[in-house]
Amino acid sequence: MKTELAIIGAGPGGYVAALRAAQLGMQVTLVESAHLGGVCLNRGCIPTKAMLETAAVAHYVHRARDFGVVVEGPARVDYEAVVARRQAVVDRLKGGVRGLLRRGKVQIVAGRASFVGPHELMVEPVAADIGAGKSALLQAAETLEAERIIVATGSKPAALPVPGADHPRVIDSDGALALTALPKSLVIIGAGPVGCEWSQIFARLGSSVTLVEMLPSVLPRSDGDVGAELAKVLAGEGVTIHTGVLVTAIAEVDSELEVTLTNPKDGLETKVRGEYVLVAAGRGPLTEGLNLEAAGVATDAHGWVTADEFQRTSAPSVLAIGDVTGQALLAHVASHQGIVAVEKLAGLSPDPVREDRIPAVTYTDPEAASVGLTEAQAREKDPNALVGRFPLLASGRAVAQGTENGLVKVVADSRYGRILGVHIVAPHAGELLAEAVLALELEATLDELAKVIRSHPTLSEAVGEACLAAQGRALHI
Amino acid sequence: MKTELAIIGAGPGGYVAALRAAQLGMQVTLVESAHLGGVCLNRGCIPTKAMLETAAVAHYVHRARDFGVVVEGPARVDYEAVVARRQAVVDRLKGGVRGLLRRGKVQIVAGRASFVGPHELMVEPVAADIGAGKSALLQAAETLEAERIIVATGSKPAALPVPGADHPRVIDSDGALALTALPKSLVIIGAGPVGCEWSQIFARLGSSVTLVEMLPSVLPRSDGDVGAELAKVLAGEGVTIHTGVLVTAIAEVDSELEVTLTNPKDGLETKVRGEYVLVAAGRGPLTEGLNLEAAGVATDAHGWVTADEFQRTSAPSVLAIGDVTGQALLAHVASHQGIVAVEKLAGLSPDPVREDRIPAVTYTDPEAASVGLTEAQAREKDPNALVGRFPLLASGRAVAQGTENGLVKVVADSRYGRILGVHIVAPHAGELLAEAVLALELEATLDELAKVIRSHPTLSEAVGEACLAAQGRALHI
Numbered sequence: 001m002k003t004e005l006a007i008i009g010a011g012p013g014g015y016v017a018a019l020r021a022a023q024l025g026m027q028v029t030l031v032e033s034a035h036l037g038g039v040c041l042n043r044g045c046i047p048t049k050a051m052l053e054t055a056a057v058a059h060y061v062h063r064a065r066d067f068g069v070v071v072e073g074p075a076r077v078d079y080e081a082v083v084a085r086r087q088a089v090v091d092r093l094k095g096g097v098r099g100l101l102r103r104g105k106v107q108i109v110a111g112r113a114s115f116v117g118p119h120e121l122m123v124e125p126v127a128a129d130i131g132a133g134k135s136a137l138l139q140a141a142e143t144l145e146a147e148r149i150i151v152a153t154g155s156k157p158a159a160l161p162v163p164g165a166d167h168p169r170v171i172d173s174d175g176a177l178a179l180t181a182l183p184k185s186l187v188i189i190g191a192g193p194v195g196c197e198w199s200q201i202f203a204r205l206g207s208s209v210t211l212v213e214m215l216p217s218v219l220p221r222s223d224g225d226v227g228a229e230l231a232k233v234l235a236g237e238g239v240t241i242h243t244g245v246l247v248t249a250i251a252e253v254d255s256e257l258e259v260t261l262t263n264p265k266d267g268l269e270t271k272v273r274g275e276y277v278l279v280a281a282g283r284g285p286l287t288e289g290l291n292l293e294a295a296g297v298a299t300d301a302h303g304w305v306t307a308d309e310f311q312r313t314s315a316p317s318v319l320a321i322g323d324v325t326g327q328a329l330l331a332h333v334a335s336h337q338g339i340v341a342v343e344k345l346a347g348l349s350p351d352p353v354r355e356d357r358i359p360a361v362t363y364t365d366p367e368a369a370s371v372g373l374t375e376a377q378a379r380e381k382d383p384n385a386l387v388g389r390f391p392l393l394a395s396g397r398a399v400a401q402g403t404e405n406g407l408v409k410v411v412a413d414s415r416y417g418r419i420l421g422v423h424i425v426a427p428h429a430g431e432l433l434a435e436a437v438l439a440l441e442l443e444a445t446l447d448e449l450a451k452v453i454r455s456h457p458t459l460s461e462a463v464g465e466a467c468l469a470a471q472g473r474a475l476h477i
Numbered sequence: 478m479k480t481e482l483a484i485i486g487a488g489p490g491g492y493v494a495a496l497r498a499a500q501l502g503m504q505v506t507l508v509e510s511a512h513l514g515g516v517c518l519n520r521g522c523i524p525t526k527a528m529l530e531t532a533a534v535a536h537y538v539h540r541a542r543d544f545g546v547v548v549e550g551p552a553r554v555d556y557e558a559v560v561a562r563r564q565a566v567v568d569r570l571k572g573g574v575r576g577l578l579r580r581g582k583v584q585i586v587a588g589r590a591s592f593v594g595p596h597e598l599m600v601e602p603v604a605a606d607i608g609a610g611k612s613a614l615l616q617a618a619e620t621l622e623a624e625r626i627i628v629a630t631g632s633k634p635a636a637l638p639v640p641g642a643d644h645p646r647v648i649d650s651d652g653a654l655a656l657t658a659l660p661k662s663l664v665i666i667g668a669g670p671v672g673c674e675w676s677q678i679f680a681r682l683g684s685s686v687t688l689v690e691m692l693p694s695v696l697p698r699s700d701g702d703v704g705a706e707l708a709k710v711l712a713g714e715g716v717t718i719h720t721g722v723l724v725t726a727i728a729e730v731d732s733e734l735e736v737t738l739t740n741p742k743d744g745l746e747t748k749v750r751g752e753y754v755l756v757a758a759g760r761g762p763l764t765e766g767l768n769l770e771a772a773g774v775a776t777d778a779h780g781w782v783t784a785d786e787f788q789r790t791s792a793p794s795v796l797a798i799g800d801v802t803g804q805a806l807l808a809h810v811a812s813h814q815g816i817v818a819v820e821k822l823a824g825l826s827p828d829p830v831r832e833d834r835i836p837a838v839t840y841t842d843p844e845a846a847s848v849g850l851t852e853a854q855a856r857e858k859d860p861n862a863l864v865g866r867f868p869l870l871a872s873g874r875a876v877a878q879g880t881e882n883g884l885v886k887v888v889a890d891s892r893y894g895r896i897l898g899v900h901i902v903a904p905h906a907g908e909l910l911a912e913a914v915l916a917l918e919l920e921a922t923l924d925e926l927a928k929v930i931r932s933h934p935t936l937s938e939a940v941g942e943a944c945l946a947a948q949g950r951a952l953h954i
Contacts, residue, residue: 007693012933019952033842042871043732045934057544059514060537064552067534068559074552075541082545089877090899096871100953168836332933351587351928359934369932396518400566426907434929441929442919452911452918455838455846456809457522460754460911476577 003029005342006121006146008129008290009112009220011038012331013322014152015097017338019385021106024346029144031121033112035129036097038330039054039154039323042090043174048197049363050086055204056365059237066402074079077205079182086177100130107135113144118317122146148345151297152306152338153290155323159284162191164250165430169257170277173198178350179276181284183207187259187274188279189247193220193362196230199239200364210272212261214281217444220360222423223374225389225409229425230368242270245281250277302326309352311341319345328358356420357440361430366406369429374419375411384414386446389468390462392426397457403427410436410446410466417446417471426459435463446470478586480506482819483598485590485767487607488515489808490799491629494576494815499581501823506621508598510589510631512606513574516631516800517808519567520651524838527563532588532681533842536714543879554682556659569761573610585613586672590621592771595794625794625822628774628782629700629815630767636761637666641727647754650675656753664736664751666724667758668695670839673707675755676716677841687717687749689738691758696839699900700851702866702886706795706902707845710882713827719747727754749764779803786829788818796822805835833897834917838907843883846906848914849898852888860890863923865947867939869903872953875933880904887913887923887943889903890898894923903936912940923947 005021008013010032028317035042054077060342061075101108110128111122125138155173158167167420171178175332176198181207186196203209211234213220218234219227235241244262252258257277261270285303292299298306299316304326311319320343322334336353343350362368378385392398392406403426411421422436439449450467454460461476468474482498487509492946495507512519538552578585587605590598603617636642648655653675663679665672668690680686687866688711690697695711695718696704696908698875712718722738725746731737734754738747759848762780775783781803788796796818799811813830820827839845840918855862860905869875869883880903899913916926925946938953945951 010677016952021730023950023952033542040933046873046877048935049874053878054544054546057537057541060534061541061546061548062536064534065555066562067531067532068555068562069538069552070533070555070558071538071548071549071550071552075546075548078542078545078547080545081547082540085543085545093873093876096953109794170834180531220794245817276909286605335933340882348530353930358930359514359932361935396523397526399570400523403529428908430932430935431905431908431937432911434909434931434935434940435915437931438912438915438919438921438926438929442915442921442925444915444919449915452915453813453830453835454515454911455836455907456807456812457526458838458907460908463911473500475500476573477494 001144007150009152011333014041017337018106019338021342027105032114033110044073050089055201110185113292151320153286158284183275185274186276188278195280210240216244310344367429369433370423378411386412386470388466390466408462408466478621484627484631489517490811493812495583498819505583508586508590527566532678559735591768595772628797630763632760635761643664660752662751663753665755672757689718787821844906846910847900855888863889863947865943867943885943
């Protein structure tokens with residue numbers, strides 16, 4: 001087989017790059033070894049969002065009386081139906097991706113690719129879920145020659161280097177999605193976005209959840225106020241949280257899994273228990289069997305593929321996008337890197353993805369969403385950085401909809417009031433953040449963001465008020 | 478009494494103007510004859526939003542099984558509890574406004590003001606709900622002298638000039654809020670934002686609702702696609718819709734109210750019935766008893782107070798803000814006009830409120846939110862205006878959360894791709910719109926809005942896709 005552009009991996013990096021490349025007139029072959037849509041669509045963002053929606057419905061049913069709606073009789077979770085709905089969502093979106101690729105005339109090949117040289121892949125046939133016709137299913141291994149090759153293979157959950165971590169009920173996200181019944185209890189290791197989302201899903205569906213984090217706070221990579229606010233939310237819904245502790249052992253005791261937590265400061269041990277242990281702590285590159293050396297593609301000390309701002313690797317014909325590069329492991333970053341990579345190949349002048357303009361969302365309810373610098377990061381560069389906070393308690397919309405927690409925090413430079421970061425804990429914070437990302441992109445100032453007219457009553461008024469607060473002229477606090 | 482700035486009316490125009498004026502060092506006296514917070518807080522935006530939230534919870538309880546949550550036994554609406562919760566929300570926010578005014582050292586006077594001259598008001602004592610100490614309750618009528626006076630008295634529902642409209646079960650929003658039991662059925666007259674919101678509230682709580690509009694479509698002042706989409710949503714929830722018909726009579730028949738609808742084209746009549754008729758068609762200025770003539774304040778032919786872009790009336794010492802000016806009857810416009818008015822008085826250089834940057838939201842579920850020019854308005858000026866649409870059916874987030882309806886529509890000028898208008902029907906469309914309002918404020922282009930990185934999966938991705946669609950390069954449709 002021969003092609004102009006070969007892309008390895010049909011996740012949000014690979015399939016979007018393929019669509020954009022096809023739009024720009026390139027002949028594209030997309031090689032996928034598992035599922036169209038990758039981890040995001042099949043085992044990450046989308047199925048967890050579908051489950052979070054069920055969790056939200058369960059939560060509203062339980063809280064219905066607070067709103068004047070009386071549910072006579074108990075409510076229960078039909079876990080089989082939850083799983084079926086989740087799969088229906090995934091299947092529908094996967095069908096959508098397949099349709100888009102077909103319309104873009106992208107050739108999809110079900111196969112596992114490895115480099116033979118900088119322009120050549122060996123593709124082994126596998127029974128991947130690409131839904132394509134026979135033409136795309138290989139009878140035997142074939143070579144695929146390509147002018148350019150994009151590596152978009154993604155990442156995988158990192159294993160926990162702890163005794164007992166090989167117990168079959170120590171699972172990762174994939175294992176959580178494979179459950180056919182609601183666990184009675186779980187210990188979730190890692191309080192990043194994934195750990196927080198799973199905590200809320202299982203807690204709201206009725207499991208007893210313990211959330212464990214090695215670093216000192218929930219969402220340790222976010223602004224401190226955001227982590228503290230989300231911790232309050234999760235604790236309020238019954239999640240038991242342990243931060244600043246190392247997991248040092250897992251063992252089966254009385255048919256439960258007992259997890260030993262060790263405080264690194266004083267060596268004191270705590271034991272927590274669950275039917276399952278869900279590990280959501282770190283990810284590693286998916287490069288096994290790719291034979292990157294054959295193409296001269298360099299990786300860093302941790303195995304991530306090294307890529308420059310236009311996603312070029314050390315091999316001139318090979319690019320890398322998405323998780324496999326180790327840069328911000330987020331679906332939307334992978335997609336944008338894919339677009340940047342192929343636009344650059346096509347001779348356009350795309351702006352590289354700027355790390356300080358990448359939004360990140362934890363899809364709990366309320367959501368936690370951030371873009372740009374945290375207060376601490378801003379103060380390192382500019383000790384007088386302006387910071388404004390607005391608690392949702394003071395928002396008319398939040399009160400009307402019964403939201404008790406949440407805040408908006410805006411960080412700006414002290415000289416011009418230029419927006420450096422925005423951090424939000426609120427219902428739909430991920431949507432509220434879009435305005436902030438545009439503000440960073442257009443280098444807007446506190447003044448500009450404060451004078452925009454926001455609809456009343458909306459939560460977005462809180463963004464304007466936080467900007468006013470940063471200037472010492474808040475109106476509603 | 479003497480003051481620097483007297484403000485008549487403590488609604489979102491008056492109280493925000495008072496807070497900003499106090500911040501700028503002015504001595505402020507706020508005269509209110511009914512409730513702190515005005516119609517918005519007491520009888521408009523806020524109580525309806527509180528009821529819409531109950532309606533949403535009822536809707537989710539009914540749809541719970543779709544998400545895998547099984548509610549054993551029936552659900553019912555405890556209307557007394559709904560009303561109590563709504564009042565608790567209002568009271569809490571009203572307490573907040575009172576606290577802000579107190580902290581700002583704004584003097585609040587419970588009274589009904591009328592002009593004696595351009596610098597003088599007569600204030601009659603009334604038992605207004607201002608929660609202030611005795612000092613602010615007048616024993617007898619007093620005159621209030623002020624250097625400047627701001628009229629912020631707002632508006633009131635217009636009466637329906639139709640035989641039978643004086644029946645006690647023909648009500649307006651105030652009457653709807655006074656109901657102590659859920660009506661079996663209602664005919665709602667006027668399919669603007671207020672009529673649509675009440676339609677969904679009552680339909681979701683269990684009433685049988687007929688919605689009637691004189692103009693050819695639901696949300697007749699919005700972009701056509703928006704009105705059509707919302708009509709689909711309401712019809713899907715059981716609301717019977719009649720558009721393009723005049724209400725020509727109301728009569729009690731068999732203890733119900735029968736409303737006669739006449740088609741102005743062919744004169745054909747249709748009769749619809751309900752326990753109540755809710756009139757949500759038009760508003761008029763609240764200037765009765767103000768004696769504006771004594772100050773030389775001019776009004777237009779419909780009685781709205783004439784104000785320029787800095788809210789100055791024909792009397793040099795008198796300003797007018799909010800609904801009473803007849804310009805965009807929206808709480809957030811009143812607030813911003815109030816800020817502009819007092820900043821200008823204080824010698825600052827505020828930008829006047831620009832009509833083409835005012836967001837407007839219909840708070841149904843999904844919400845309908847718009848800013849800027851509709852497609853039709855844009856094409857009048859620029860026949861080649863660029864238009865991009867993205868249906869939420871193609872959004873991963875929408876599919877994951879079970880949203881079937883909705884769209885984003887972007888309108889831009891054909892020369893530079895400058896954003897002229899954005900129209901959204903989506904869950905939280907009012908929040909999604911914030912980005913669009915900023916885009917208009919900063920005169921952003923399709924290119925700029927399209928290249929912003931949006932979190933995946935969020936509904937805000939649809940805004941980017943609509944921009945790409947306007948340029949003929951959508952990725953996900």
